[in-house]
Amino acid sequence: MIRQFKSRAVQEDERKPMRKTSWRIVGALAGLIWLILQAGSAAPVPEMKPLGSVGQTPFVEGIDIPRTKPRSEPELEPEHQDRAGPQPKNSQARGSCVIPGALFEDREPFSGDRANSPAQDEDKGCGIAEPVGMIGVRQGSVEVVFPGPVLLSCDFSKVVADWLLLDVLPAADSLLGTQPVRVGSGPGYQCRRRNNQPDGKLSEHALGKAIDISGFEFQDGSRISIDEDWGRQGAKGRFLKRIHTAACERFTTVLGPEADPNHKSHFHLDIGCHGRDCTYIICQ
Template identity: 40%
Template sequence: MHAVPIGLPLQVLARSPGETLPDWLARAQLLPEACPIEGAFLTSLPPLVGEGSCGVAPAVRLEAPAGGKPGLPSRPEISCGLAGLLSTFFRQDLREIARRMLDEDVTEVLTGPGYVCRHRNGNPEAKISEHAKGEALDVTGFVLSSGVRVTVADDWGGESREAAFLKAVHSAACGHFTTVLGPEADADHADHFHLDRGCHGRDCTYRICQ
């Protein structure tokens, strides 16, 4: 792993509908090679390419925010911009919530892969998913410094302190991401939090928090 210093503003290069792959890749080559997130542990990747309009540039493999904790053992492949948001959220909000509510640190965040070339909820008739742009990550749970695992599938709901912790994390995420979906959104999100920074509304400032 290597820590990447701060530099140019975070960017993401969306692949326009109908844009040919060679044209998109040509534009991607003009982007900075490094992802400028202060202190984050990540690896810069070449553009991720899929069928249709799937694709991510610049892409990274995120391993941990600044300081190295919490780690992301799945090392999701996502956009540089999403990596910046996640790093801030994990380093600040998640750490503070865990210490305040559980008197522990979060050592690992359990996630899905990040980039997946697919439509929303796996429905081929739906719009393309933010996962297909590297702009979404599914979080399934957390490993605490005691070794205890708190997962959305097992601990969401009820009166336990773990349930309260998950509720607080979900609520805090709504202040960072434009879309936050959990078990109360629908059955497709019963076992994870979906976090993305997709554009909603004319000025991309509308947020969905469910």
């Protein structure tokens, strides 16, 4: 019995170094894991920056005077004159914007000033979250284009496309017996305040929600100028009256030659919010 007790004691003594080694390994692993966790928690985490607001200030009723008047005679820019014409991108657009029947180019979201569009430093609300360069519309074999891509918001472009396709084209066919091929217009987006004042509400142009239309050129070579043909007797005058009335059914603001002298030469169209519930319509 004494010999057996000593043998077990000897065996226990032999196991002690092994246990110490095991505990050292466990301790080293625990230390390594702690160092890894500390390093991960100390690494800088990029701060999430939300997309800046492109302006949600309601448009105040009144006159929105454009900085630059639209062209009175719609002409294609040289880059658009000698090409076959763009393809509709309503089902092939790279972005999420879909505009049935429209010809347009996808643009990157932006805020603030753009080239050739002076802006004040405080006009940080300017910009478009989902902009497009609207080229025109196409219906069957009829293609109607602007002088160049007009920078607008996706939502507003849909309203403009509907007006051209569903109102302007049928009116031209029934009253003039021809179809428009070009639309005279301003650039659309302009980072500025209403009436070009240094303070006050942002213009709807600063949000890509407004456009100025000055006239049309048709397949038969004839032209209609809002400046020259508004209020005249005959087919041209009736055509302008009809599309103006139709515009009041689609846009929230329609200002024409009878609104004030500043709009004698064009239609100002926008979808700004009027009234507390944005249901008030300005049609002049």
